[in-house]
Amino acid sequence: MGAARIVAFAGSARKDSFNKKLIRLAARAAEAAGAQVTLLDLRDYPMPLYDGDLEAAEGIPEPARRFKQALIDHDGFLISSPEYNSSISPALKNAIDWASRPAPAEAYQGKAAGLMAASPGALGGLRGLVHVRSILGNIGVLVIPDQIAISRAPDAFAPDGSLKDAAQQAAVEKVARNLTALVEKLKK
Numbered sequence: 245m246g247a248a249r250i251v252a253f254a255g256s257a258r259k260d261s262f263n264k265k266l267i268r269l270a271a272r273a274a275e276a277a278g279a280q281v282t283l284l285d286l287r288d289y290p291m292p293l294y295d296g297d298l299e300a301a302e303g304i305p306e307p308a309r310r311f312k313q314a315l316i317d318h319d320g321f322l323i324s325s326p327e328y329n330s331s332i333s334p335a336l337k338n339a340i341d342w343a344s345r346p347a348p349a350e351a352y353q354g355k356a357a358g359l360m361a362a363s364p365g366a367l368g369g370l371r372g373l374v375h376v377r378s379i380l381g382n383i384g385v386l387v388i389p390d391q392i393a394i395s396r397a398p399d400a401f402a403p404d405g406s407l408k409d410a411a412q413q414a415a416v417e418k419v420a421r422n423l424t425a426l427v428e429k430l431k432k
């Protein structure tokens with residue numbers, strides 16, 4: 245059966261992204277729970293905005309193909325998504341869209357996901373996660389109920405990258421642990 249294979253990434257390419265900080269913690273927690281984790285950075289997958297004419301003329305662009313292959317190669321996804329105007333970040337939506345071509349089943353069907361968000365705002369990106377959950381559910385991903393949104397993100401992280409608040413740190417670990425457990429069950 246082997247370990248649960250989980251790919252972890254933030255829906256932000258920004259160098260100092262709070263969501264990248266958060267996903268690093270979740271990735272470590274999933275490893276501690278026994279998963280085999282691959283941490284991706286969307287900065288390494290510079291995809292154009294989805295364009296049907298471009299797809300028809302040239303196929304799926306190489307960075308999008310690599311991203312899609314990474315999803316195919318794993319059983320579960322840990323995603324930390326920024327919230328833009330109360331919804332999913334454009335970088336994350338675009339990556340999800342390209343990887344759903346030509347049909348979502350290949351990359352998404354039968355997979356599981358755990359979600360989190362971080363934001364300087366008071367709600368921590370919680371409203372965006374409603375949309376991320378809905379989008380993934382509609383393309384065949386089983387999204388676990390546990391999630392965490394880190395508000396006031398500029399003050400939330402200690403210099404070593406951990407979360408200052410023990411309850412928040414525990415919540416991140418719970419998302420990672422429960423996703424790992426579900427993926428293991430789905431693999432049986």
Ligand SMILES: Cc1cc2nc3c(=O)[nH]c(=O)nc-3n(C[C@H](O)[C@H](O)[C@H](O)COP(=O)(O)O)c2cc1C
Nearest residue numbers: 256258261262263326327328329330363364365369
């Ligand atoms: C166009 C735009 C819209 C945004 N809308 C929201 C929002 O609705 N809610 C929120 O909490 N933060 C919002 N923000 C602030 C982001 O949460 C903030 O830029 C955050 O640092 C982005 O995530 P990152 O640090 O992982 O790159 C917005 C930022 C941008 C650029």
